[in-house]
Amino acid sequence: MTPPPNSLEARDIAVQVHAAVDHRLYEETGGLVIEEGEGIYVFDNTGKKYIEGLAGLWSVAVGFGEPRLVEAATRQMSKLPYYHIFNYKTHGPSVELAEKLIEISPEHLTKVHFTSSGSEANDLVVKMIWYRSNALGKPAKKKILSRLKAYHGVTIASGSITGIPANHTSFDLPLERMKHTLTPDYPREKLEGESEPEFSARMAKALEDLILAEGPETIAAMFAEPVMGAGGVIVPPEGYWAAIQAVLKKYDILLVADEVICGFGRTGQMFASQTYGITPDVMVTSKQISSSYMPLSAILMSEEFFAPIADESHRLGIFGHGYTASGHPVATAVGLENLKIIEERDLVGNAARLSPQFLGRLKALEEHPLGLWSRGVGLIGAIELAPGATPGATGRAVQAAMLEEGVIARAIGDALCFCPPLIITAEQIDAMFDAVTRALDTVAATLSQEA
Template sequence: MSQSKTIAPNSIEARDIAYQFHPSVDLRRYEEEGGLIIDRGEGIYVFDQAGKRYIEGLAGLWSVAVGFNEKRLADVAYAQMQKLPYYHSFNYKAHGPSVDLAEKLVQISPEHLTKVHFTSSGSEANDLVVKMIWYRSNALGLPDKKKIIGRVKGYHGVTIAAGSVTGIPANHGSFDLPLDRMIHTLTPDYPRDHLEGETEEQFSARMAEALEELILREGPETIAAMFGEPVMGAGGVIVPPKGYWEAIQAVLRKYDILLVADEVICGFGRTGKMFACEVYGIKPDVMVTSKQISSSYMPLSAILMSDDFYNPIADESHRLGVFAHGYTASGHPVATAVGLENIKIIEERDLVGNAARLEAQFLSGLRGLESHPMALWSRGVGLIGALEIKGTAKVGEMGQLAQACLLEEGLIVRAIGDAICLCPPLVITAEQVDEMIAAIGRALDALAETDLARSVLEEA
């Protein structure tokens, strides 16, 4: 919506501006301009109130694996609503859907992950993992082993602890974050940050050396865990270079530091494997999942953990008489029933295989756009990728303009800095991949005709 658009009184647009406090926006700008009202969805497409169709190139928020109108999920939710619309998992209570989903997750996840705890979002899950880590250190008689390592540009949520592990300045400013127990190591962004002549393996070794230097500077006895996304999402779709995770895990093992794999974006097929840990040879102590676990049809997240992580926590709860934590909606029966059905659909329709089969076409399409005057380089794995475009001295200025051009072309993306980031629903077809790439090409052409882009191209 532009500032020049007339907004009818009492319309949904007007009421939206009047009453809603929106996340992740400039609130004063929203008061002036409003936002795009999405009315319905169908497969990989969503439609606004005027009926214009858009490819949802970010699957909502990296999350809708099965498309936007999967009737099976609606039917399962309705059936569960009729049978048991809500129950909790406090005070020695349980119900079937959460038990069934926990069992399924253990079956399909790396075999050393044997226990599951449910929450309602990735932020909640990562926040709780931090609390669990501190609880576990106390259980082990290590009261000083509490620091958490995140990565610059890493994203783990917006709650106080998870937002502190996050390494994005915008998530810290004026919130009094990060907490002082949270420290950050370097971003493994090889295309942007490698030294002249440095191979990917050499770059990865340098990232591991920087991590070890941080650990030694802070004191290994004070550091409990490191959080990392196998592929960094909200930091700009940063794909780890060769040897990165092998080198990082070796350092963590050397100093007895836990590894938390944040698979909130990567999990359930996004990278061409059920979990990205399989792609990169990661053996985490804890794996956090959300988003595609239910295609975000219901709020749901799951923390999977090893016996070595779980047992000290269980022992401490026995000593104290309770693990004094829980959310009203933890393991919600409707959410977990939908999550289980969603995973069944992913398996039955081989959507993990679809991501693997379409990877070459998707990534080659992005590489083909690198020759455009406005483009720099592309990156990705499976069905998650990004195209870096030429920007101005003000990082993100060109990205936002590109995002607007893409919206005109009927493609919704996320501009992160000056990168066009893509993560389409896993039900996307080969023809629709081509449709998406063509839309990016047209939008880049339109972008190149703007005054801002002309000035950048003239300076190049």
């Protein structure tokens, strides 16, 4: 339906270029205008209330409208609204947040660098890896590994590491240095009779075969999400991470854990690397670090990773990288207060405690005529829906029906994905999935009539 003339929707179409849309379709239909947020809810410009079942973009841990974050931003804006961390300068909020991150992170991660988004952070990590290889006298060791269906961002380097065709097609990506191995999607990709450990061993063998084909001396690092988010919430099968890490260690390949979605409690522990026994050389965080109230990301790295970079900067006289907003004082002040709230309100514990109910309600959807299989961990999960004649059609239809029922979630293909704010309650989980069930019923009835 075409938006009314002079409405906010029509004005938006006239001037704004959006992310992740069919632009010509958007010109015809417009978008949903969200005006307010409170707790796990958002409200559109007609006043309709929605449960935000994806926490915005996998990110609003403490909910919408948290006054402490507004106050933290206001205080810092009044005191020091902007400064940088270039040229031997710093400021209090960036130092204090870096210290807090080191305190709560795996103990071998001892250095922090701030950027403004997960894409930007992963892009910089690629540059640092290349810089480090040169520092170590290994100029050929530059290739980066990732996985099909992985999502690591959309800048040129991080978009190349991403393994989703829509982020490559017509952008001339991926770069030649970026190579992709198999997706650990056990329910979809398992062989007949293959157990999870056997499947994981096969994934590790495929990774090793790729390394040997490319030449171990040419491969610097592998980027991987502990749980794959935008690929459809793909949860690693039993034995996967132990097998993958063994291969990387065998060939002296760094591991970068992309915790942009998983970090700060999403899996029921502070970091998903702890949930799955991952020991990364670098850990990339964003989204829930500030509940996305401010653009912020943090790269955490081990001393072993950092030392050659520091030595090379000393040899050259400079580490020739930086962004104007890196370590922005307002963003880091908000991030620090956000982490305090996560700790004080035990939101990591809340995710762990409510996970059985959340995953149980997802699993119950398998019994619906449109449900196939569910997966998840902590408070992130998905239900795979029976595909229609066109891939993704069922997912789009259910996503639209959920909006009518007052729930926002995300259909990735025919996978319906959920990642609610960590403050969600047991009653709100039931309300969300009750509405999802009604939406599934609506779509199933429509498909039955069409048949």
